[in-house]
Amino acid sequence: MLNIPKIVENFPKLRQSSEIHADAPGGTQVPETVINAISHYLIHQNANLGAPFRTSKESDQTLLYAGNTVQALLNARKNSEIIFGNNMTSLTFHISRSIGNTLQPGDRILLSKLDHEANISPWQLMAKDKKCEVDFVEIDSETCTFNKTDLEQKLSKKPKLFAFTACSNATGTLNDIKNLTKMAHHAGAIVYVDAVHYAPHKLIDVIEWDCDFLACSAYKFFGPHVGILYGKESILNNLQPYKVRPAADSNPGKWMTGTQNHEGIAGTAAAIDYLASLSGASSSTIKRTALEAAFNRIEAYEKTLATSFLQGIKKLNGIEIVGLKDLTTINQRVPTFSLTSNKVSAVDMAKQLALKGIFAYSGNFYAKTLMETLGYEAKGGVLRIGFVHYNDLAQVEVILNELKMLLK
Ligand SMILES: Cc1ncc(COP(=O)(O)O)c(C=O)c1O
Missing domain, CATH: 3.90.1150.10 (Aspartate Aminotransferase, domain 1)
Known part of the structure; x- marks a missing residue:
């Protein structure tokens, strides 16, 4: 216990x-360890990336470690599938532009009435730009869970994207992410999961769920204000990023606009290490x-x-x-x-x-x-x-x- x-x-x-x-x-x-990690970064390592001097090399290492740590939290296959940003909302707006460019006028996207606006507005605005149609999964008001009949009917319209929450930040309702993802894939949709409210309570598993994207925020799981986006490598590779010319052409760098919140990212890794420490297992445990x-x-x-x-x-x-x-x-x-x-x-x-x-x-x-x-x-x-x-x-x-x- x-x-x-x-x-x-x-x-x-x-x-x-x-x-x-x-x-x-x-x-x-x-926790104190998160605060210490942020201070440690600012006191001892504060630098931009990619230079041959110590603080820059250590900053490279800090970000690499954080990527590996988030990879463990989400159970992603690769560090390169982990994208950091300001917060979940900004990351969702950002990737929605690239996803929107793969859609055609008249294509449908499916959203849910259970979601936080951060997983609704970016998609509605993208749909408006791209002249796509938007549907919403209705909920049963007594339970605040998806109405299964309505969901099946909306999926039968073959949406290209289904964005839904793993857990409602208002009612605490959990969704069956694995099953919803399977149904969406069967209908031909890519799946974007908002796991912001899920992350402090239950362990995320992007491999088990097979979702294509998943977003969360470290400040909701005992860390600082940093956003996290997971994208399946095969899908990220086929999207065009909105980025400045000198920025990396590879994942995840091509998705991380501008200089990141390095101290926050150091704190994010410390928050995940804090969570791992609650296992009571020795620090050598995977x-x-x-x-x-x-x-x-x-x-x-x-x-x-x-x-x-x-x-x-x-x-x-x-x-x-x-x-x-x-x-x-x-x-x-x-x-x-x-x-x-x-x-x-x-x-x-x-x-x-x-x-x-x-x-x-x-x-x-x-x-x-x-x-x-x-x-x-x-x-x-x-x-x-x-x-x-x-x-x-x-x-x-x-x-x-x-x-x-x-x-x-
Ligand atoms: C379920 C859920 N999704 C998305 C967000 C937006 O996250 P962020 O503040 O990182 O943009 C929140 C924030 O409250 C949330 O609770």
């Missing part, structure tokens, strides 16, 4: 105050193996947090979870909960929790299409309580008690 008090000791922000972070879906806190063990522990622990929260919310009057609510569906979600009340608005609940030192967001969290579809957008959205492995059962209890008080 995870030793939570020991884990919290690793996080300067968490160990120094009693504030309760239920805001992880908006961005996680960082990183992917350590990550597998670590995420088994994270998942088991997060399930205890989710169970406690689901049971507690059921006992409160005037508030309910949006989407999957039952313990029977606990394996189809992560511990991220959207809540709505007929007594207090979401914005007021967030404000009152903040006064008690509990940090939680209200609104649409850029899952705007979902909130519009469910009818919450016009009401100011929902309250989001999100847990990760550094939260504990006592904090769940405190939040439930505060919710009970403010609903009185």
Whole structure:
């Protein structure tokens, strides 16, 4: 099992105050090792790449190490399939231009109503430029899961691209990525997976899933603000990058516009090393193996947090979870909960929790299409309580008690 008090000791922000972070879906806190890796890079190695002097050579090594480390996290086949950038949104806008150039007017693309806007707007704008048609997979509003009949019908229109989330950042709903990818490939679509919200909770596996692209963001998995894009080599090789002439002509350099956030990339590798360290295995263990063990522990622990929260919310009057609510569906979600009340608005609940030192967001969290579809957008959205492995059962209890008080 995870030793939570020991884990919290690793996080300067968490160990120094009693504030309760239920805001992880908006961005996680960082362990000391990540902060140290960023400082170390800036103090000892700060340079641009490709020169013969020490700091530049060490910067080359830092980026190579980070690429290898992200490769282990995603289970990519090659380091050259790992592209760094500012954030998931920028990377998605960037690659969407190159993918758009392979499409013809009238081609269809398929998006989902469960997604964050970062996996919707870039594709809609690309479709507008290229005169393509856009379809959306409908969701079942009770469960906030894809409507299977609608999905099959939309795939039968033979879209060229299917972009969907691995996990909703609003409701915590998980998608069956492997099966969806198989169905999309069968229909002739390439698959773009948003794993931003999935990454801190479960272990990504691009080989097992066979997706063509996958994007995530280190600041959601205990690292700094750096975006990550995985692209299957065979597909990257056939796309034309938008790049400056002197930049590399090979993967991944041709996709990484301008000078990268080297210190952030150093911190990203440290965040993955931190996750691997949660396996409890020795540092000589192969990183992917350590990550597998670590995420088994994270998942088991997060399930205890989710169970406690689901049971507690059921006992409160005037508030309910949006989407999957039952313990029977606990394996189809992560511990991220959207809540709505007929007594207090979401914005007021967030404000009152903040006064008690509990940090939680209200609104649409850029899952705007979902909130519009469910009818919450016009009401100011929902309250989001999100847990990760550094939260504990006592904090769940405190939040439930505060919710009970403010609903009185
Ligand atoms: C599910 C999901 N996708 C995409 C994004 C956008 O990520 P970024 O901030 O790295 O652009 C977020 C950010 O909240 C998210 O939660």
